[in-house]
Amino acid sequence: METLGRVWNRLSIRRPTIATPEPVEEEDDMTPEKTREVFQMFNGTPTRRKSESAHHHREILNQMENHQPRNATQSPKRQPRISESSMDTPGSSLRRNSTETHVFANRAHLHSDINVPACSSEDDRISTIRRNSLFVKRGSVTMEPIKKVDLEAVYTVNKQLGTGRFGYIKLAEHKQSKHRIAIKFFPRPQTKQTDFVREYNYSFFLSPHQNIIDTYEGMFQSSDDTAYFFVQEFCPRASLREAVEATNQAGIGEANTKKVFAAVLSAIEFMHDENLVHRNLKAENILIFDANDYSKVKVTDFGLTRKVDTTVKYLEYVNNYHAAELCDTVVNEKLVVNKSTDIWALGIIFFYCMKGKFPWQKASIMCKPYWEWEQWLKRKNPALPKKFNPFSEKALKLFKKSLTPRFKDRWSAKDMRKCLVKEKLLKSVKKPDEDYYVMIDTSTKSRPSAASTSNGENQEGAAGGAPATGERKQKSTLQQWISTTLTAMAEISEQVVSARDD
Numbered sequence: 340m341e342t343l344g345r346v347w348n349r350l351s352i353r354r355p356t357i358a359t360p361e362p363v364e365e366e367d368d369m370t371p372e373k374t375r376e377v378f379q380m381f382n383g384t385p386t387r388r389k390s391e392s393a394h395h396h397r398e399i400l401n402q403m404e405n406h407q408p409r410n411a412t413q414s415p416k417r418q419p420r421i422s423e424s425s426m427d428t429p430g431s432s433l434r435r436n437s438t439e440t441h442v443f444a445n446r447a448h449l450h451s452d453i454n455v456p457a458c459s460s461e462d463d464r465i466s467t468i469r470r471n472s473l474f475v476k477r478g479s480v481t482m483e484p485i486k487k488v489d490l491e492a493v494y495t496v497n498k499q500l501g502t503g504r505f506g507y508i509k510l511a512e513h514k515q516s517k518h519r520i521a522i523k524f525f526p527r528p529q530t531k532q533t534d535f536v537r538e539y540n541y542s543f544f545l546s547p548h549q550n551i552i553d554t555y556e557g558m559f560q561s562s563d564d565t566a567y568f569f570v571q572e573f574c575p576r577a578s579l580r581e582a583v584e585a586t587n588q589a590g591i592g593e594a595n596t597k598k599v600f601a602a603v604l605s606a607i608e609f610m611h612d613e614n615l616v617h618r619n620l621k622a623e624n625i626l627i628f629d630a631n632d633y634s635k636v637k638v639t640d641f642g643l644t645r646k647v648d649t650t651v652k653y654l655e656y657v658n659n660y661h662a663a664e665l666c667d668t669v670v671n672e673k674l675v676v677n678k679s680t681d682i683w684a685l686g687i688i689f690f691y692c693m694k695g696k697f698p699w700q701k702a703s704i705m706c707k708p709y710w711e712w713e714q715w716l717k718r719k720n721p722a723l724p725k726k727f728n729p730f731s732e733k734a735l736k737l738f739k740k741s742l743t744p745r746f747k748d749r750w751s752a753k754d755m756r757k758c759l760v761k762e763k764l765l766k767s768v769k770k771p772d773e774d775y776y777v778m779i780d781t782s783t784k785s786r787p788s789a790a791s792t793s794n795g796e797n798q799e800g801a802a803g804g805a806p807a808t809g810e811r812k813q814k815s816t817l818q819q820w821i822s823t824t825l826t827a828m829a830e831i832s833e834q835v836v837s838a839r840d841d
């Protein structure tokens with residue numbers, strides 16, 4: 340699993356700190372005063388002494404000198420970030436940061452205009468510095484301006500890739516560079532600027548993780564004022580939902596499920612380590628980049644992402660992935676954001692990958708399939724619901740520890756990963772001739788063969804160990820006899836048919 344620490348280490352830089360603000364209620368309007376107030380909550384006091392800061396600055400420069408050149412396919416944001424020390428300088432704050440942003444904005448204007456990954460090393464450096472801004476590090480507010488862009492002049496916007504409650508995603512080509520990208524639009528005036536800015540910031544901040552969709556720098560607004568938008572890498576294949584639906588309720592199989600979950604759990608562990616909860620995990624928000632082997636899988640859609648312990652108002656309609664406590668909530672009821680809602684959704688996605696369908700429509704006792712599961716979980720009914728029968732003991736444990744209404748009992752993403760990576764998820768299926776072997780086994784117990792008495796192997800077989808050689812011989816003789824008899828019967832029936840025709 341790649342933790343945030345490891346990602347930053349991979350980038351050869353010191354891990355940034357993310358200030359945890361006081362809970363923010365998300366439905367508030369973001370007036371300029373409110374924006375400043377929220378920003379101040381993220382604007383912690385620097386603790387590092389000046390001498391330490393200078394030393395650290397040298398360290399970063401040394402690391403940069405020793406850093407291997409990137410290859411062309413790597414994302415620009417995986418560069419080491421050279422302005423790391425700016426956050427440590429006493430007195431660094433809004434003013435300092437905005438100066439820095441301004442300086443680099445002038446130099447980076449070309450790329451923020453075209454809004455695709457920068458290509459040259461200088462551009463990479465600029466992009467990296469901007470990503471390193473305090474605004475991004477501090478988590479969820481930015482005061483960078485939203486730039487107006489004439490969409491048609493810059494992009495050729497093509498087909499719609501998907502749509503959601505808050506906006507829609509379109510495939511586009513950047514005219515100048517010919518890059519294919521995905522543009523996420525948020526219609527105005529329905530979308531509050533705060534919501535757009537928050538989603539952009541979380542998407543951009545989380546981008547360095549290899550299993551999270553890349554979001555390119557810049558917040559934009561169409562010149563006709565109809566939508567806000569930002570730009571992401573384009574996934575040329577499908578979402579997990581489409582991949583599973585294509586199996587016709589067969590599921591994608593144990594091996595592919597393990598691959599998907601290794602990627603998804605790595606991303607979610609990364610978020611949870613940063614005290615962020617995705618809150619909208621579903622198969623539609625897991626993108627599969629590779630059609631055949633599930634080797635590149637990324638999580639997307641950070642529109643509902645919030646810090647742990649934030650108080651939010653419940654505005655959702657219930658979906659298949661919602662945990663029991665959410666299904667019992669009424670609209671406008673206040674909720675405290677908790678990592679365990681992601682764990683429940685992961686349990687549902689696991690079932691969906693393996694079986695090709697959902698375990699229930701709604702996690703409420705009014706829904707019979709869920710009620711049956713809960714009865715079994717609470718030991719009120721000893722019979723496990725049939726749909727869980729194919730799963731191994733370990734997989735059942737995973738369900739018990741994710742799809743439990745007692746949210747404090749739910750596993751962490753790390754526990755889930757350990758179980759999913761190491762354990763067998765399905766009960767072993769009996770081979771077709773296993774029953775036959777049992778038949779031979781019982782019959783031979785009363786009639787030990789010469790071979791079994793001479794070398795003692797049959798005693799091992801009869802005691803329930805590996806099949807004895809004598810029995811195997813006997814089994815193959817019987818198989819030969821059956822096949823000879825069947826061939827003879829086929830020949831006889833052919834003769835009978837031809838005699839009748841004559």
Ligand SMILES: Nc1ncnc2c1ncn2[C@@H]1O[C@H](COP(=O)(O)OP(=O)(O)OP(=O)(O)O)[C@@H](O)[C@H]1O
Nearest residue numbers: 500501502503504505506521572573574578623640
């Ligand atoms: N980068 C991308 N490349 C290709 N397709 C994408 C990309 N991002 C999203 N999609 C498709 O668009 C759909 C909607 O995207 P997304 O979930 O980001 O929108 P949303 O409005 O936030 O939806 P929701 O209702 O889940 O909040 C996804 O399910 C996916 O199929």
